[in-house]
Amino acid sequence: MTVLSAFPITPSNADGQVDLGALRTILQPLVEAGVGSIGLLGSTGTYPFLARHQRRRAVEAAVEAIAGRVPLLVGVGALRTDEAVRMAQDAKGAGAQAGLLAAMSYTPLTEDEVFEHCATVARDSGLPLCLYDNPGTTHFRFTPELVGRLARVPGIVAVKSPSPEPEAAAEHVRVLRAAVPAEFTLGYSGDWNAVEALLAGGEAWYSVFAGLFPRSALAITRAVEIGDAAEARRLNARLAPLWELFRTFSSLRVAYACADLLGLCRAEPPRPILPVTEEVRRQIADTLATLELS
Template identity: 40%
Template sequence: MSLFGPLVAYVPTPRSADGALAPDVLGDLVDRVVAAGASGVCVLGSVGTFAYLDAATRRAVVAAAVEAAAGRVPVMAGVGALATRDVLTLARDAQDAGADALLLPTTSYLPLTDDEVLGLVRDVAGAADRPVWIYHNPVTTRYDFSVEALLRAAALPGVGGVKDRAPAADAVRARAAAVLAGAPADLEVGYSGDVLGVHGLLAGARTWHSALAGVLPGPYAAVAHLAARRDAEGTLALLDHLAPLVDLVMGSGGPRAIHAVGQLLGLPLGDVPAPLRMPGPDVRAELEAALEAVLDRFADVDAASTSG
């Protein structure tokens, strides 16, 4: 049985004025995402700035998200770290805090080899009591899964899914076709990218993994439900209205800009942790204009009206 549906929303990690975790705000973020129609929540992804948090804070993040989700949707928790021993500790902590699945990036200071990645997945998935999702993020990790390497890793016991990616729409569709053709029948294949990932859904993948959906869940849920029905025309028409905001976000610091979008929406997220810096006033003004255009376009569109 599949664990996740068409949209997994990645929520930021909110901080109070002194930089500490704000668990009540995190709970509100999760509740907001679920109410908007997301079919799953992920914490401690890139937009959750997992690499800047200690183990105790990461466990508290998972616990707050699980409490807020209250069984309505599954919760995935990122467990990325440089050393396998630390990944294993984080995986145990996430399990103990109630996570339904673990997200495993190939985080490393030195770029990993195929054999090292295979060993990492084998060690973590073999020890975990929750299914592991393999996270392909070559921009950050400098490790680029070939389809063959991804399928070898995905076939290991304990792997429940993959969060794959490709650099362009045609490449996403081609890669999704290849992965789906070679993957075990019960593997949940998903694609990331706040625009590109939806092309995976249109190509038959199970899930769209989106960071912007963590702060802008309504529009993303509406697009995801159309794509899950393979309504390419309707999906792409709505996607055109998201693309300018996504382009600006990706060109303005990615997670930093998503954090700023959340603030512009009135979400009390606090700032990203130093040495990261929030976008400046000029970029925030551009983000605000692009965000207003999205909100205007999606004012009368919601997940219920597109889910069929």
């Protein structure tokens, strides 16, 4: 089974206060489409920019809006281990089913430091954890050996890896699968390369695209599930103009522009991240009009 996890933005104002009404509006189509889970407060959800109480408010609002219809995965990363423990405890207390834990740092971390960080959060929070390998933002990469060590820690149940280039996908999945127990879930992000990782045996797609267009994303995962690689690749190739925008301007900035263009909310990304320019916004609007996504 291939699980689609939709990762939406977290709309907030310039002071970092979450717009709970807009968040509910964004979540409703994801629930109605029947995504496998919702990834709240991921990188596109700008979790590092939100204070603890704002994160907690967002989780509480999401739990209320979802009403148990879809599992909720919540970003619980923080620079300090004790802070990450508190974020995970908050998420669990509010009703989240799992946490997403990145190796956030200012000082470069060693593998032993990341192991202790993740193991401590799992032990002290009691919240099932998905490791978040996101070297583009954290500048730390989880090696297969480290994932294998952590996969044997009680409560650490999955990993979210950046999708490798298509030609390297099968080997990436093979090496990771050999390092972890059979029940440990291998998932992939980086929408533009995710299809090949899923076809190679990845079990979850952690998708920014699905946070905006859940039905179009589900069509891809269903093609993967039934073994129709040609259809999955065809649907993915059709999205090449959007993938190019994601790569060029970052999926986070494009997601904010899309949310506005789709009428979901008028939020802007938290400073110092700036919205896309009007020229880029027009490119995004033209792309959406051509693709006719849902």
